[in-house]
Amino acid sequence: MGEKAWQELYSTVGAALKPSPIRELLKLTKRPGMISFAGGNPDPAIFPVKEFAEAARIFGERGQEVLQYGMTEGFEPLKEFLANWMAPKMGRVTQPEEMLITTGSQQVTDLFCSVMVDPGDTVIVEEPTYPGALHTMKNHRVRFLGIPCDQDGMQVELLPDLIRKARAEGHRIKFIYSIVNFQNPSGYTLSEARRRRLLEIAVETGIPIYEDDPYGLLRYNGTDQPTIFSMDTEGMVLYAGSFSKILAPGSRVGWVVAPKDVTRKMVMVKQGVDMCTSVVAQAAVYEYCRLGHLDGHLPKILDHYRRKRDAMAEAFRQTLPENADYSIPEGGFFFWIRLPGIDTKELFYKAVEKGVAFVIGESFFPSGGGKDYLRACFTFAQPDEIAEGARRLGLAIGEMQGTL
Amino acid sequence: MTSFWEPLYGRASRSLKPSPIREMLHLTRRPGVISFAGGMPDPAAFPVEAFREAANRILEEQGRDILQYGTTEGYPPLKAFLSDWTAPRMGRKLAEDELLVTAGSTQVVDLLSWATVDPGDFVVCEEATFLGSTGTMRNHGASFITVPCDGEGMKVELLPTLLEEAKARGRKVKYIYTIPNFHNPLGCTMSLQRRRLLVQVAQEWGIPILEDDPYGYIRYDGEHLPSLFSLDDRGIVIYAGSFSKILAPGTRVGWAGGDREIIRKMAVFKQAVDVCTSVVAQAEVYKYCEMGFLDAFLPKIVDHYRKKRDDFEAAMHRFLPREEVSWVKPQGGYFYWLETPRISARELFDRAIEKKVAFVLGEPFFPNGGGENAFRMCFTFASPEQTEEGMRRLGEAMRESLDR
Numbered sequence: 001m002g003e004k005a006w007q008e009l010y011s012t013v014g015a016a017l018k019p020s021p022i023r024e025l026l027k028l029t030k031r032p033g034m035i036s037f038a039g040g041n042p043d044p045a046i047f048p049v050k051e052f053a054e055a056a057r058i059f060g061e062r063g064q065e066v067l068q069y070g071m072t073e074g075f076e077p078l079k080e081f082l083a084n085w086m087a088p089k090m091g092r093v094t095q096p097e098e099m100l101i102t103t104g105s106q107q108v109t110d111l112f113c114s115v116m117v118d119p120g121d122t123v124i125v126e127e128p129t130y131p132g133a134l135h136t137m138k139n140h141r142v143r144f145l146g147i148p149c150d151q152d153g154m155q156v157e158l159l160p161d162l163i164r165k166a167r168a169e170g171h172r173i174k175f176i177y178s179i180v181n182f183q184n185p186s187g188y189t190l191s192e193a194r195r196r197r198l199l200e201i202a203v204e205t206g207i208p209i210y211e212d213d214p215y216g217l218l219r220y221n222g223t224d225q226p227t228i229f230s231m232d233t234e235g236m237v238l239y240a241g242s243f244s245k246i247l248a249p250g251s252r253v254g255w256v257v258a259p260k261d262v263t264r265k266m267v268m269v270k271q272g273v274d275m276c277t278s279v280v281a282q283a284a285v286y287e288y289c290r291l292g293h294l295d296g297h298l299p300k301i302l303d304h305y306r307r308k309r310d311a312m313a314e315a316f317r318q319t320l321p322e323n324a325d326y327s328i329p330e331g332g333f334f335f336w337i338r339l340p341g342i343d344t345k346e347l348f349y350k351a352v353e354k355g356v357a358f359v360i361g362e363s364f365f366p367s368g369g370g371k372d373y374l375r376a377c378f379t380f381a382q383p384d385e386i387a388e389g390a391r392r393l394g395l396a397i398g399e400m401q402g403t404l
Numbered sequence: 405m406t407s408f409w410e411p412l413y414g415r416a417s418r419s420l421k422p423s424p425i426r427e428m429l430h431l432t433r434r435p436g437v438i439s440f441a442g443g444m445p446d447p448a449a450f451p452v453e454a455f456r457e458a459a460n461r462i463l464e465e466q467g468r469d470i471l472q473y474g475t476t477e478g479y480p481p482l483k484a485f486l487s488d489w490t491a492p493r494m495g496r497k498l499a500e501d502e503l504l505v506t507a508g509s510t511q512v513v514d515l516l517s518w519a520t521v522d523p524g525d526f527v528v529c530e531e532a533t534f535l536g537s538t539g540t541m542r543n544h545g546a547s548f549i550t551v552p553c554d555g556e557g558m559k560v561e562l563l564p565t566l567l568e569e570a571k572a573r574g575r576k577v578k579y580i581y582t583i584p585n586f587h588n589p590l591g592c593t594m595s596l597q598r599r600r601l602l603v604q605v606a607q608e609w610g611i612p613i614l615e616d617d618p619y620g621y622i623r624y625d626g627e628h629l630p631s632l633f634s635l636d637d638r639g640i641v642i643y644a645g646s647f648s649k650i651l652a653p654g655t656r657v658g659w660a661g662g663d664r665e666i667i668r669k670m671a672v673f674k675q676a677v678d679v680c681t682s683v684v685a686q687a688e689v690y691k692y693c694e695m696g697f698l699d700a701f702l703p704k705i706v707d708h709y710r711k712k713r714d715d716f717e718a719a720m721h722r723f724l725p726r727e728e729v730s731w732v733k734p735q736g737g738y739f740y741w742l743e744t745p746r747i748s749a750r751e752l753f754d755r756a757i758e759k760k761v762a763f764v765l766g767e768p769f770f771p772n773g774g775g776e777n778a779f780r781m782c783f784t785f786a787s788p789e790q791t792e793e794g795m796r797r798l799g800e801a802m803r804e805s806l807d808r
Contacts, residue, residue, distance in 0.1 A: 273510070
């Protein structure tokens with residue numbers, strides 16, 4: 001039909017939709033010899049391939065059940081496992097009606113927006129935040145209110161004023177989106193005091209919290225903070241978890257825990273989205289967990305990534321300029337680096353020429369900003385690549401500074 | 405708690421209703437109920453051992469690749485396989501960028517609706533049609549223009565007038581949704597002549613067709629008819645296929661084939677919806693196909709269900725009051741559609757449930773109303789003994805409805 005004919009048929013969102021600029025930039029990183037700190041991928045070297053293959057025995061044992069259509073709510077044995085396994089984090093064993101298994105935690109954002117958002121409604125997001133979530137919310141025609149972050153995460157003390165003003169301007173605020181642990185991209189973790197304050201504000205203002213926690217179990221040092229969900233007695237918090245980082249993203253299995261009524265609505269939306277998450281994938285993940293591999297393998301993942309983080313910290317210490325501003329993340333996947341006076345988009349092209357890639361800071365800001373930041377993922381590149389990549393990055397920065 | 409969330413829900417979710425089939429399925433799960441309701445494959449026909457073997461093999465060979473994030477467009481080996489395997493039906497081999505692997509064919513409807521439907525837009529569909537699809541379209545705010553059907557499918561000759569009317573009333577029609585083979589729920593198949601005419605009308609009007617074909621390969625007698633896709637030379641047809649009926653629904657793997665412009669657009673939406681379909685599930689399906697199991701088992705599946713259809717047909721002749729009910733014997737697929745001009749399906753349903761046999765009412769399949777004296781029965785799921793006994797009970801219920 002050709003592009004023009006389709007343009008006439010597209011929805012408002014469909015017509016406005018453009019391929020993400022990050023993805024366009026990422027295409028440049030596919031060249032041979034490129035060292036990539038860009039994508040937020042786990043290291044395949046630490047995938048528990050053998051253990052996962054062992055779990056595939058469930059297809060022989062329960063084949064007739066797991067090859068059939070599944071309940072939209074999720075594979076029951078997996079839900080039961082998760083309710084128990086997550087109980088220490090959640091503060092209690094959550095009930096089956098509160099939980100929904102999803103096709104990765106990305107789907108949680110889509111389903112929750114379908115339930116909550118009318119075009120033009122507002123969501124409060126951290127600045128910076130995960131662009132994948134922004135993309136999904138944009139499809140639902142969300143307006144964003146950004147809230148700045150520091151080492152302790154979202155500056156929640158700014159929220160009451162922000163909310164008051166926004167409401168006075170007619171914003172219909174539907175929820176507050178926060179990646180509470182080792183945030184993507186900043187690596188920051190929301191402090192316990194701020195978690196408590198955030199929940200208070202949520203209760204006072206009647207705005208629910210979407211606590212997105214894909215990295216929470218990947219802590220390399222320091223102590224875990226309680227989930228906001230566990231502090232909540234009012235049913236204000238929706239918690240999203242994922243197997244992507246603690247097992248493997250290729251499974252595409254995540255979950256959400258929320259008040260029953262909200263969960264029920266998300267279930268109804270999910271019926272029309274994909275009926276249910278791949279039962280085959282859910283069953284294999286369940287069997288892997290049941291066999292004890294989740295608990296058995298997680299410490300190995302932590303050791304593996306801790307070493308990589310340390311390697312990148314050491315490499316950056318040697319190669320980044322004095323004025324580079326960053327801290328060493330206590331968990332997760334990312335270094336978030338500020339290079340005062342340097343436009344990281346320009347730096348990106350220079351770095352790619354030298355054979356190293358990262359994600360530019362402005363990708364993470366829904367309403368602009370972050371031009372002197374970059375995100376570097378330490379989990380994917382191999383140890384020798386980390387040192388060499390840091391060296392190349394240092395060279396690229398040096399050249400930029402030389403030309404200032 | 406509900407009261408706190410209630411005012412925050414989006415408009416669409418306030419009117420969200422659970423699928424009537426799912427609600428009915430609850431009734432049919434009562435102990436002792438023989439169900440002709442859900443459109444589910446017979447687990448006895450699942451190739452459990454072959455699937456397990458394929459899963460083990462691919463995890464051993466490609467474990468690291470398939471546990472990683474995949475490309476949104478789909479697992480490349482599976483796409484290559486599909487391109488070859490579907491070529492006879494599609495009339496040619498689809499190029500890589502004309503194929504998108506999805507989470508079942510439900511997701512094809514969701515993604516196309518994302519790309520094209522604004523609230524208030526219209527979709528043309530058969531007067532009775534798969535209520536899962538209309539549910540998905542409704543979530544996107546679609547309304548419906550329905551075209552009556554007979555034994556040869558959609559009465560396409562009525563379409564130009566309907567489109568003229570819609571145009572005169574300022575209605576925006578975004579696509580035409582059709583299930584050309586072994587229609588759900590009607591069981592009918594669109595004739596070749598009507599297929600040609602439908603493509604011609606769609607081309608003239610510049611309105612795309614979504615050809616939903618989950619049952620196309622499950623033909624028991626007669627000759628396969630060319631797909632709408634193969635009859636079109638302008639890229640106006642989007643074809644939705646699925647492994648649910650030719651392998652197993654628990655995989656949740658389907659695909660869309662179509663013009664690269666719309667496929668690309670749908671892929672950008674898919675990125676926001678679930679990043680990619682479970683790579684593990686895609687890879688296992690691929691290996692199953694690549695090892696020759698798909699071609700080896702498909703004839704067995706077809707034989708298995710042909711036998712079931714014939715048993716079902718025989719039982720209907722034996723137990724149902726012939727003068728009060730009419731049906732067309734389906735040449736493939738899963739369903740019988742029964743019309744009972746003198747019996748209300750709703751009343752019959754209550755009576756049937758008392759006697760512990762279940763079917764699905766006609767009404768929910770009519771997006772604009774109708775179907776009060778019709779119902780759908782699935783012949784693939786019940787065992788031969790259940791079919792016999794269930795039909796006896798149904799016959800009784802029908803006679804009681806008439807005597808009343």
